[in-house]
Amino acid sequence: MKGSRTVVVAESDPRLLRLIDLTLSTEGYTVVRVRRAGEALAHLQSTTPTLIVLGRLPDLSASGLAERIRRVPRLLNVPLLLTDEGPEALPAASAVLTRPFTAAALTGALEHLLGHPTPTLPRAPHTVMVIEDSAALRGLISDILHRQGYAVETAENVSQARALIQRRATEVSLILLDVNLPGGTGFELLKLIRQRSQVPVFILSALRHQEQVVRGQALGAQAFIEKPFNPRELVQKIRETLT
Numbered sequence: 001m002k003g004s005r006t007v008v009v010a011e012s013d014p015r016l017l018r019l020i021d022l023t024l025s026t027e028g029y030t031v032v033r034v035r036r037a038g039e040a041l042a043h044l045q046s047t048t049p050t051l052i053v054l055g056r057l058p059d060l061s062a063s064g065l066a067e068r069i070r071r072v073p074r075l076l077n078v079p080l081l082l083t084d085e086g087p088e089a090l091p092a093a094s095a096v097l098t099r100p101f102t103a104a105a106l107t108g109a110l111e112h113l114l115g116h117p118t119p120t121l122p123r124a125p126h127t128v129m130v131i132e133d134s135a136a137l138r139g140l141i142s143d144i145l146h147r148q149g150y151a152v153e154t155a156e157n158v159s160q161a162r163a164l165i166q167r168r169a170t171e172v173s174l175i176l177l178d179v180n181l182p183g184g185t186g187f188e189l190l191k192l193i194r195q196r197s198q199v200p201v202f203i204l205s206a207l208r209h210q211e212q213v214v215r216g217q218a219l220g221a222q223a224f225i226e227k228p229f230n231p232r233e234l235v236q237k238i239r240e241t242l243t
Contacts, residue, residue: 006047008032010040010065011055016083018228019136020053023106026144026231027114037065048074051113054093055083066093079113103139107147126173126242127151131161131189132204133181137227141176144231145238158183165189169197173242176225179205179212190219200241204229 007024011017012035021031029050034040037060044052052069054062062084069075079094083101097109128150132138135156142152153168155161158181169175175193179186190201203216206227213224222241225234 006030006032006049007051007053008040008043008049009053010034010037010057012057013055016055019103019140022140022231023103023110040065041068044069044075049078051079051081053081053083081109081113103136103143107143125151127153129164129168129172129175130154132178133157144235148235157181158189161189162192165192169193169199172199174238175199175201177201177203179203187215187219190221194220
């Protein structure tokens with residue numbers, strides 16, 4: 001089977017798996033996630049993916065798995081990105097990304113190996129405010145939006161968000177607002193936003209309780225985005241709202 005838009009990611013850390021998955025899925029790739037070298041080799045027996053990402057695995061090192069993959073003629077030219085080895089892993093790997101790495105560094109490595117079409121930019125410049133305490137998710141959302149042509153401003157806690165809202169709430173085009181934040185809640189910030197602006201607000205939350213939805217709607221939120229979310233769907237919803 002030919003997987004022309006498929007990326008195999010072998011990684012035992014669920015947080016990194018999710019980060020890589022989000023980064024790739026927003027570009028339209030199908031991500032096959034495995035947590036052991038044996039699973040990766042079994043999958044690659046019948047698939048020729050666009051890219052293979054190798055990280056920390058319990059049954060074989062990333063460089064060891066890369067060497068075994070390179071013994072398969074069909075996989076010889078498939079790009080290999082290693083995220084758990086130093087430069088000595090080359091030449092088996094096409095590129096090496098040393099831990100810990102940021103979402104921006106991951107995106108850069110993927111662009112180098114895969115290349116991406118120039119994004120379709122919005123007709124008019126828009127600024128999106130991202131209020132999210134997770135540095136990895138905040139960085140990933142910012143990178144996705146930048147690639148789509150949006151300007152982005154960020155805050156990671158209630159104190160930073162209050163200052164940013166007071167300064168910029170009437171100037172930004174849309175706000176992505178996490179519910180659980182250091183120093184308070186997103187609902188408190190939503191009240192502050194509505195005192196200053198009718199800017200569209202999308203609430204981000206991993207816990208989609210009905211009472212949260214009702215409360216958010218009552219306070220003036222336009223949408224409720226449940227984590228984990230599909231990046232392409234988020235971008236599409238933002239585009240539809242700002243068109």
